[in-house]
Each structure stands twice: as C-alpha cells, then as structure tokens.
Amino acid sequence: MKEIIEFSDKIITIERNQFLKKKGVIDTNLYYVVSGSLRVFFLDEHEEQTIRFGYKDNLIVSLDSFLTGKPSDLFIQAIKKTVIKVVTKQQIDKFLEIESNRNSWIKILENLVLQQMEREIDILTHSPKERYERVLKRSPQLFQEISNRHIANYLRMSAETLSRLKKS
Numbered sequence: 001m002k003e004i005i006e007f008s009d010k011i012i013t014i015e016r017n018q019f020l021k022k023k024g025v026i027d028t029n030l031y032y033v034v035s036g037s038l039r040v041f042f043l044d045e046h047e048e049q050t051i052r053f054g055y056k057d058n059l060i061v062s063l064d065s066f067l068t069g070k071p072s073d074l075f076i077q078a079i080k081k082t083v084i085k086v087v088t089k090q091q092i093d094k095f096l097e098i099e100s101n102r103n104s105w106i107k108i109l110e111n112l113v114l115q116q117m118e119r120e121i122d123i124l125t126h127s128p129k130e131r132y133e134r135v136l137k138r139s140p141q142l143f144q145e146i147s148n149r150h151i152a153n154y155l156r157m158s159a160e161t162l163s164r165l166k167k168s
Helices: 062-067 089-096 099-125 128-138 150-155 159-167
Strands: 010-014 019-021 030-044 047-055 074-089
Touching: 019 099, 019 128, 030 150, 047 099, 062 159, 089 099, 099 128, 128 159
Parallel strands: none
Antiparallel strands: 010 074, 019 074, 030 047, 030 074
C-alpha cells in the first residue's frame, strides 16, 4: 500500500463534519488517511447508514464511482479534523505501468472488497453481540478513533445497545 501512496502529490485537510465527497459526484480518487477519521455513508430514506470508516493508515474510496466512473451514491465526511493524501486515477494508472505493482493493486482491491463482504455477512447473519465482538476483534482501533454513535450506526444497533454490550 505504501508504494501507491508515494505517487500522491496532494495533501488536504478536512475539518470536522466537512464533506470530502457528496452523493451524485464522480470520484475516481483514492484517499490515504494520515490522521483523523472519516466515515462513508449513504442516505436510506433520510436516515444515514454508515458502511465504512477510515482512520490513520487506512485507504478510503468511493468504490462504486472509482470502479465505474459514474456518480457515487456515497458521502464521505470527516468525523474529526482529518489529513489525507489524495491519489488520483491518473497516478494509479502510472503506478500500474510498473508490472510488479499490479499484484499490490490487486491485493488492495481484494482487501477492500473482502472487508465489505465480511461486514455485510455480519449484518445479515449475526446478533448485535456477535457483530460487536467480531468488529472489536477485527478492528480494535476503531473503538479508540470513532464515537459510539457512529459505531452503533455502522453495526446497525442503537447506541444504548452498543453501550450495554461494551459493559458486559
């Protein structure tokens, strides 16, 4: 992952609650979180549904738009002041010109897809307690970086349920 980040020549700072991207925009950039935290979400009948977080040393991308070149249904918003490195599609294409980099790129994409699949399976098949325990095991740093309100939304449970599970 570090190899692709080296192609970035742009660093931006996003203030707390500021949007990096909004629904309806084409976004073919990849973002590397230097510091701070972000959330990726969509609106489901006026209710926010968080589907991903990004914090220090994570990659964030509007994968739907990145892969299709079409407008995204996703929002990316800073949870707290966040510094990110921007890697453009052109920089990624340049990175991929080097044949030995292609395997690294495939692993990055595979990892993003597998993380989303793992989360989807959690939501569809596990109890709130199991979802909490699995996320805690998979991403313990999440609980230091992200507020309970956002984690509860991500896990599809109330903040009260999450609080109760954390205490037990």
